[in-house]
Amino acid sequence: MRLTVIGIGYLGLTHAVCMADLGHEVLAMDVDQQKIVTAGRAEAPFFEPGLEPLLRKNLDSGRLRFTTSCTDVAEFGDVHFLCVGTPEAADGAADLRYVHAAVDALAPHLRDRCLVVGKSTVPVGTARRLLARIRSAAPAADAADLAWNPEFLREGLAVQDSVSPDRLVFGVRSEWAATLLRQVYARPLAAGVPGLVMDLETAELVKVSANAFLATKISFINAMAEVCETVGADVVRLTEALSHDERIGRRFLSAGLGFGGGCLPKDIRAFRATAMSLGVKSVASLLGEVDAINSGRRARVIEMAREAVDGSLAGRRVAVLGVAFKPGSDDVRDSPSLDVCGRLAQNGAIVSVHDPVAMPNAAKVRPDLRYARSVPEAAEGAHLVLHLTEWADYRAIDPVMLAGVVARPTIIDARCALDAGLWRAAGWTVRAPGRP
Ligand code: UGA
Numbered sequence: 001m002r003l004t005v006i007g008i009g010y011l012g013l014t015h016a017v018c019m020a021d022l023g024h025e026v027l028a029m030d031v032d033q034q035k036i037v038t039a040g041r042a043e044a045p046f047f048e049p050g051l052e053p054l055l056r057k058n059l060d061s062g063r064l065r066f067t068t069s070c071t072d073v074a075e076f077g078d079v080h081f082l083c084v085g086t087p088e089a090a091d092g093a094a095d096l097r098y099v100h101a102a103v104d105a106l107a108p109h110l111r112d113r114c115l116v117v118g119k120s121t122v123p124v125g126t127a128r129r130l131l132a133r134i135r136s137a138a139p140a141a142d143a144a145d146l147a148w149n150p151e152f153l154r155e156g157l158a159v160q161d162s163v164s165p166d167r168l169v170f171g172v173r174s175e176w177a178a179t180l181l182r183q184v185y186a187r188p189l190a191a192g193v194p195g196l197v198m199d200l201e202t203a204e205l206v207k208v209s210a211n212a213f214l215a216t217k218i219s220f221i222n223a224m225a226e227v228c229e230t231v232g233a234d235v236v237r238l239t240e241a242l243s244h245d246e247r248i249g250r251r252f253l254s255a256g257l258g259f260g261g262g263c264l265p266k267d268i269r270a271f272r273a274t275a276m277s278l279g280v281k282s283v284a285s286l287l288g289e290v291d292a293i294n295s296g297r298r299a300r301v302i303e304m305a306r307e308a309v310d311g312s313l314a315g316r317r318v319a320v321l322g323v324a325f326k327p328g329s330d331d332v333r334d335s336p337s338l339d340v341c342g343r344l345a346q347n348g349a350i351v352s353v354h355d356p357v358a359m360p361n362a363a364k365v366r367p368d369l370r371y372a373r374s375v376p377e378a379a380e381g382a383h384l385v386l387h388l389t390e391w392a393d394y395r396a397i398d399p400v401m402l403a404g405v406v407a408r409p410t411i412i413d414a415r416c417a418l419d420a421g422l423w424r425a426a427g428w429t430v431r432a433p434g435r436p
Contacts, residue, residue: 001184002077004028006102008035008066010046010158010262011119011151012083017051018162019081020058022187027076029067031105036066047330047357050159074109079180081149082118088266093273094123103130107137110144115180118148121207121267123274127171127200147177148200150207155261156328164188168195171203208274211267212287217252218259219293225255225434226300235434236416255434256415257340257388258297260325262333265291297433298336301386301414302343304431308410309383314348317407319382321375322389322415324358332361337388340414341369344386354378356391375402382406390417399426 005016005028016028030036038045042056058064067073073080084102089095099120106116116134118127131146138144148171153161168188170181178197182189189195198206225235235255243250259265268287275283302313309316325335332338335358344351345368352370353362359371372378375394379385379402387394395418403409403426411423413432420430 001025001079002027003079003081003184004073004077005081005083006030006073006106007082007084007098007120008039009083009085010048010155011085011153012081013039013044013055014048014051014153014158014162015081015083015119015151016064017055017058018159019184020061020064021054021163022185024063024184025077026058026064027067027073028064029070029073031068031101033068036068040066048158049156049328054159070105071109074106074111074114078112078114079184080106080114080116082116082120083151084120086120086122086270088269091273092269094121094266094270096122096126099126099130100133103133104137107134107144108139110134110138111140113140113143114145115177116144116146117181118146119151121150121211121263121270122204123270124201124204124208127204131173145174145177146200147172147181148203149181150203152207152210155331156326164191165193168193169203169206170195170197171200172197173200208267208271211264212271212283212290214252215259215264215268215294216286216290218254218264219290221253221255222258222297222434223293226296228434232436234436236432254416256297256390256417257301257336257433258294260334260336260339261329261331262325265294265334298339298343300433301340301388301412302347304412304414304433305344305349305384305386306347308412308429308431312348313344316349316383317381318344318349318351319372319375319379319385319406320344320351320353321355321378321385321387321394322358322391323353323355323362324389324391327389327391330357330361332358332365335362335389338362338366340386340388341366345369352378352380352382355389356393358389376405379405383408383410385411387411387413387415387418390415394418399423399428403427 002025005012008028008030016026020026044051084098086094127148134144135141172178228235239253242248272287323337354372409428416432423430
């Protein structure tokens with residue numbers, strides 16, 4: 001099939017590459033000429049394991065091409081995927097300006113029968129309003145249909161999540177649209193991925209409620225960490241015991257510094273704004289609390305850091321391990337770690353940061369911090385070490401070696417991911433939120 005992808009950010013580039021790899025002819029478009037040039041050179045502008053080889057393979061095969069022209073896009077295919085960003089507006093709601101701009105640029109060129117498929121995360125009701133917008137501008141208005149096919153990919157696992165997702169959600173208005181989407185995804189469907197057909201509004205809601213549920217799970221266990229701290233219990237052992245109940249499970253129940261990134265925080269705030277405008281107070285207050293518990297984790301780590309250096313961070317050397325919003329990514333958007341670094345610096349600490357891949361991105365946002373090429377370099381003379389992003393590399397650190405480098409062997413394992421016994425045996429004072 002001939003497909004187009006509009007917007008080649010994280011979602012769009014991954015989607016374009018994976019669609020081409022499924023055997024489709026794909027034309028991907030972005031208004032940013034630089035992004036098009038970079039992608040055309042087979043370079044991904046972000047760290048995503050496995051994406052670049054697949055990008056190169058599909059460029060070489062000729063199945064994937066890039067353009068900046070909306071006319072080319074309209075002429076090329078009959079299925080157009082909308083993959084532009086929906087950032088957070090000042091009031092927490094979703095800012096739909098890029099979605100509107102993409103639709104307004106495309107619609108006047110839609111002459112033949114075609115399906116516009118939204119993949120971006122949007123407030124419920126957006127799809128139906130977009131269809132009206134498309135039809136008011138398209139020369140063959142009734143020929144254009146719209147579907148919603150939300151994306152559930154995780155950074156760091158984007159290729160795997162795109163090629164073999166847990167489920168495919170098709171929000172449609174017609175059997176024609178459902179059939180077309182089944183053809184697009186024929187391979188994963190044949191491999192057993194469930195394809196769920198529903199109305200537009202439900203499909204839009206699947207995405208926001210999935211992220212809201214995941215965020216709620218994390219905030220729940222972090223709230224339990226607060227209880228554990230108060231009574232001297234251990235949130236890690238608690239989670240282990242809870243997870244044996246299949247109804248609860250183990251995933252997304254890691255307590256610590258809480259969630260960040262370009263999706264969960266902004267999506268729960270946007271959903272909260274939607275719930276408020278719909279008058280659904282229960283969802284609005286639940287998500288407000290989920291957000292507040294999450295921000296509270298960052299403040300708690302600062303409090304623990306202050307206690308660990310005898311009350312004042314001013315002039316203290318603090319080594320920070322990990323600055324990406326999660327391991328396996330170089331993304332620092334709403335990174336809990338980078339937020340903590342900023343608060344440490346504000347309190348007068350001298351912060352030295354290490355991360356296996358995210359330092360160039362972090363340095364763009366916080367050029368005032370020191371960036372070290374290795375863990376020992378970051379920890380040199382430190383009064384305190386903070387473990388803020390749980391890269392596997394950090395679990396492999398030799399605590400005896402690191403004890404020989406720091407000024408004071410004290411570590412806060414804010415992700416509850418290190419072997420505290422091993423570190424204590426090497427002479428370290430170890431603190432972790434929710435752990436004795
Ligand atoms: C999230 C969802 O997991 C994807 O399904 C969704 O498609 C994506 O948002 C999106 O909306 O585009 P992502 O932002 O890549 O994916 O990251 P996650 O793996 O969900 O992690 C989010 C944050 O939660 C990270 O900061 C992570 O450290 C934190 N987290 C995760 C915890 O604090 N505890 C956990 O148990 C799990």
